[in-house]
Amino acid sequence: LTGIFMAEILRPDLCVLGAGAGGIAAAYAAAAAGARVVLVERRRLDDGHPSPALAMHVLIEASRMAAAWQSTTSPGKASFGLASDLAPFKSVVDIAALRTRAQTLASRLALDSPIRLDALRIRTIQGTVRFTGKTRCEAAGFTIEPKWFVIAPGAAPAPITGIKRFEFVRPLEPQAFLDLEAWPKRLVLLGGSGHGLALAQAFRRLGSEVHLLEPGIFLPGEDRELVTPILTRLQREGVELHENTAVERVEPHLSGLRIGAVQAGCDLQLEASHLMLTTPPMPLVEGLGLSEAGVDYDKNGIKVRADLRTSNPNIYAIGDVLGGTQSLGSARSQGRRVVAHIFKIKPFFKTRHSGAPQTTRSVFTDPEFAAVGLSESEAQKSHRDIRVLRARFHDNFAAELAGESDGHVKLITDARDRLLGVGIVGPQAREMIALYALALSQGLRAGDLRGFVPATPSLSEAGSLAALALPGQLGKALWRRIFPVPRRFR
Numbered sequence: 001l002t003g004i005f006m007a008e009i010l011r012p013d014l015c016v017l018g019a020g021a022g023g024i025a026a027a028y029a030a031a032a033a034g035a036r037v038v039l040v041e042r043r044r045l046d047d048g049h050p051s052p053a054l055a056m057h058v059l060i061e062a063s064r065m066a067a068a069w070q071s072t073t074s075p076g077k078a079s080f081g082l083a084s085d086l087a088p089f090k091s092v093v094d095i096a097a098l099r100t101r102a103q104t105l106a107s108r109l110a111l112d113s114p115i116r117l118d119a120l121r122i123r124t125i126q127g128t129v130r131f132t133g134k135t136r137c138e139a140a141g142f143t144i145e146p147k148w149f150v151i152a153p154g155a156a157p158a159p160i161t162g163i164k165r166f167e168f169v170r171p172l173e174p175q176a177f178l179d180l181e182a183w184p185k186r187l188v189l190l191g192g193s194g195h196g197l198a199l200a201q202a203f204r205r206l207g208s209e210v211h212l213l214e215p216g217i218f219l220p221g222e223d224r225e226l227v228t229p230i231l232t233r234l235q236r237e238g239v240e241l242h243e244n245t246a247v248e249r250v251e252p253h254l255s256g257l258r259i260g261a262v263q264a265g266c267d268l269q270l271e272a273s274h275l276m277l278t279t280p281p282m283p284l285v286e287g288l289g290l291s292e293a294g295v296d297y298d299k300n301g302i303k304v305r306a307d308l309r310t311s312n313p314n315i316y317a318i319g320d321v322l323g324g325t326q327s328l329g330s331a332r333s334q335g336r337r338v339v340a341h342i343f344k345i346k347p348f349f350k351t352r353h354s355g356a357p358q359t360t361r362s363v364f365t366d367p368e369f370a371a372v373g374l375s376e377s378e379a380q381k382s383h384r385d386i387r388v389l390r391a392r393f394h395d396n397f398a399a400e401l402a403g404e405s406d407g408h409v410k411l412i413t414d415a416r417d418r419l420l421g422v423g424i425v426g427p428q429a430r431e432m433i434a435l436y437a438l439a440l441s442q443g444l445r446a447g448d449l450r451g452f453v454p455a456t457p458s459l460s461e462a463g464s465l466a467a468l469a470l471p472g473q474l475g476k477a478l479w480r481r482i483f484p485v486p487r488r489f490r
């Protein structure tokens with residue numbers, strides 16, 4: 001084995017490009033299957049730098065704690081039976097402590113630690129990859145000629161065009177708050193993605209004045225009735241939400257920035273201490289030499305077949321570089337799936353229904369949002385007859401007990417009761433959605449969800465109650481009254 005790696009030309013079974021979520025999962029799975037693996041990554045592995053996702057969650061958890069603390073000292077919480085003599089909460093963020101926490105977690109959770117990779121006999125090379133032929137690539141002076149490639153370079157913030165004077169400002173990257181000297185006083189976020197909404201709420205809860213600007217609508221493609229409780233809460237907490245707002249100009253102003261935008265035909269002028277981009281990232285397809293490798297791609301990502309093979313049969317692509325909805329879970333799952341395909345590991349991800357694992361979509365706001373499968377409008381387009389079943393957390397013992405009963409569970413089925421999609425907005429939605437992801441991947445019916453009795457009190461009871469709901473008996477008008485979408489969010 002060592003002989004293979006001593007020469008400048010490496011000939012492993014598999015070469016993985018990119019040691020992010022997808023690449024690491026593919027490399028681990030291939031090594032577990034006994035394959036000889038080379039993993040190439042341009043950054044230094046295990047550099048202790050928290051990933052954007054980790055930094056965001058450290059921030060969100062700190063903000064949740066701040067919000068809980070704040071509400072413990074608020075008079076409303078006397079209803080919990082606690083006589084509170086705590087001092088009123090005042091948010092003071094210790095950035096250095098946040099940074100230490102993020103770095104500690106990054107090193108504890110480091111799947112890309114060279115020691116672990118070494119132990120699995122995965123050969124790592126630090127360098128930027130470029131294909132020089134259909135079966136060959138180069139990195140850090142090595143030529144690599146494997147039997148198969150897995151490409152997983154991820155995505156990067158899309159270049160901003162069409163905003164005047166943008167070249168004179170340096171927006172913050174989502175994880176860059178860890179390196180700030182002072183907490184942002186007035187933060188403007190550009191891009192109403194799920195991460196944008198979560199970051200906006202977190203910064204607001206930690207004391208910043210926050211404006212979130214989005215050229216279209218927040219979370220397009222998701223059911224508006226599930227998005228509305230999030231927007232309502234953010235507004236109640238003081239986040240300024242600006243939908244259908246096009247930024248036209250950003251320029252340095254005094255010690256901060258001035259932002260000029262147009263909202264519904266009217267001018268909007270904002271001043272900010274910091275600007276952060278939360279626009280959807282673009283797949284990293286340039287600079288890899290994909291044309292030399294015979295891999296079809298465009299700016300929206302690498303083109304793959306259902307089995308994730310590219311136009312070059314020896315090259316697979318996974319993760320954010322494919323474009324579309326991005327998540328750590330789907331990149332990892334795709335990494336394991338391609339390895340199972342390449343090395344013919346069976347049965348793997350065998351499902352009765354679609355053949356592919358169901359990808360969940362989550363937004364880490366409070367209340368949380370999580371969904372799997374089709375939204376109601378997608379289901380209406382692809383099916384002639386659908387049914388929508390709902391249950392509110394207001395009718396759920398556990399949610400009411402915790403004082404977190406905003407939101408509801410929504411099940412969408414076809415006329416024969418088969419589940420097409422599930423959306424949840426409310427407490428612990430990201431945990432609750434797992435059951436429905438499994439149900440969808442197995443082609444289950446709503447009736448199957450009536451076949452078990454969850455613990456009481458538990459949030460899962462809301463899902464069971466939704467499966468028992470009979471929308472026909474209640475009629476549309478009543479549902480609209482119970483789950484209204486305020487005019488401003490329609």
Ligand SMILES: Cc1cc2nc3c(=O)[nH]c(=O)nc-3n(C[C@H](O)[C@H](O)[C@H](O)COP(=O)(O)OP(=O)(O)OC[C@H]3O[C@@H](n4cnc5c(N)ncnc54)[C@H](O)[C@@H]3O)c2cc1C
Pocket residue numbers: 017018019020021022023040041042043052053054056127128129130152153154155174175195284287288318319320321326327328329331364
């Ligand atoms: C702020 C933020 C928060 C997020 N939060 C979440 C979350 O909570 N949950 C969730 O599921 N997802 C989250 N995501 C999305 C998630 O991080 C991505 O979907 C996931 O990391 C994609 O995995 P990947 O393997 O495709 O790419 P990445 O994890 O980005 O890895 C790509 C790797 O390839 C390397 N690379 C790139 N080009 C080359 C080259 N030419 N040569 C060598 N190496 C190269 C890069 O250095 C990188 O290490 C978040 C994203 C952001 C920006």
